[in-house]
Amino acid sequence: MTTDSPQGGAMTPPPAIAGSQPPAAIRCRGIVKEFGRGETLIRVLHGIDLDVRENEMTFIVGPSGCGKTTLISIIAGILSATAGAVDLFGTRVTSLKGSALVKFRRDNIGFIFQQFNLLPALSALENAAIPLIAQGASESVANAAARRFLIQLGLEKHLEKFPSQMSGGQQQRVAIARALVHEPRFIVCDEPTASLDAASGRAAIALLRDAAVRPGRAVIIVTHDSRIFDFADRMVAMSDGRIEKLSDAREIAAMEHH
Numbered sequence: 001m002t003t004d005s006p007q008g009g010a011m012t013p014p015p016a017i018a019g020s021q022p023p024a025a026i027r028c029r030g031i032v033k034e035f036g037r038g039e040t041l042i043r044v045l046h047g048i049d050l051d052v053r054e055n056e057m058t059f060i061v062g063p064s065g066c067g068k069t070t071l072i073s074i075i076a077g078i079l080s081a082t083a084g085a086v087d088l089f090g091t092r093v094t095s096l097k098g099s100a101l102v103k104f105r106r107d108n109i110g111f112i113f114q115q116f117n118l119l120p121a122l123s124a125l126e127n128a129a130i131p132l133i134a135q136g137a138s139e140s141v142a143n144a145a146a147r148r149f150l151i152q153l154g155l156e157k158h159l160e161k162f163p164s165q166m167s168g169g170q171q172q173r174v175a176i177a178r179a180l181v182h183e184p185r186f187i188v189c190d191e192p193t194a195s196l197d198a199a200s201g202r203a204a205i206a207l208l209r210d211a212a213v214r215p216g217r218a219v220i221i222v223t224h225d226s227r228i229f230d231f232a233d234r235m236v237a238m239s240d241g242r243i244e245k246l247s248d249a250r251e252i253a254a255m256e257h258h
């Protein structure tokens with residue numbers, strides 16, 4: 001990662017990270033995002049350069065309003081960048097448009113949100129099967145895959161329950177199954193533990209780690225929740241639309257012991 005960019009102005013390079021590094025799955029270069037125009041124009045991202053590695057959990061942390069959600073929305077192709085480029089496993093997401101972008105997102109990205117976003121009228125099994133149904137899979141194929149992931153996440157007794165019949169932690173595990181069911185290469189989580197108590201939050205992230213971290217896949221978690229920082233392989237600290245610091249697991253552990 002470098003932080004020198006035309007938009008961001010001169011910045012000191014981040015500290016080098018020691019040890020062997022798997023290849024970058026996601027490359028962001030010079031990401032600028034502005035909202036509004038004229039006198040109301042605000043620049044929210046000031047030229048972000050970031051490499052996210054496969055087979056790891058990367059956490060993005062920082063104060064409210066520093067641009068975390070904006071950055072992951074651009075990486076996931078939900079929001080367009082004002083300038084800069086994002087490559088996701090070799091595909092330039094920032095150049096995709098229209099139905100090509102929709103298809104790319106549907107096939108390659110799994111989303112997990114704070115509020116779980118389950119459909120209340122569907123069972124756990126039906127909710128978890130949605131991404132495969134959206135891709136055109138048959139109900140029997142989609143349900144079989146959903147069942148497999150729900151069982152892996154410890155929900156074998158809850159397959160037919162509706163969201164209102166499950167605890168927050170159980171609902172979040174259904175959301176994790178839904179994010180994984182179509183085997184996407186990129187899992188993006190925005191405050192996945194914010195609606196959970198400490199134990200449920202840690203349990204959900206532990207299960208997510210086991211189920212989602214693997215070669216050929218990248219996982220990004222945006223979080224304020226310091227109770228789960230020890231699950232991070234790498235931590236990106238943002239401040240005011242810039243990357244302040246990049247830490248690896250060893251440095252994160254050292255921070256926690258001070």
Ligand SMILES: Nc1ncnc2c1ncn2[C@@H]1O[C@H](COP(=O)(O)OP(=O)(O)OP(=O)(O)O)[C@@H](O)[C@H]1O
Nearest residue numbers: 035036042044062063064065066067068069070071
């Ligand atoms: N559509 C928009 N129009 C104008 N300003 C926006 C828009 N979306 C976000 N912003 C502004 O961009 C800045 C960054 O917002 P963002 O949601 O990315 O921050 P965040 O770090 O994710 O914050 P939080 O931790 O509170 O979710 C904020 O000042 C926000 O008000």
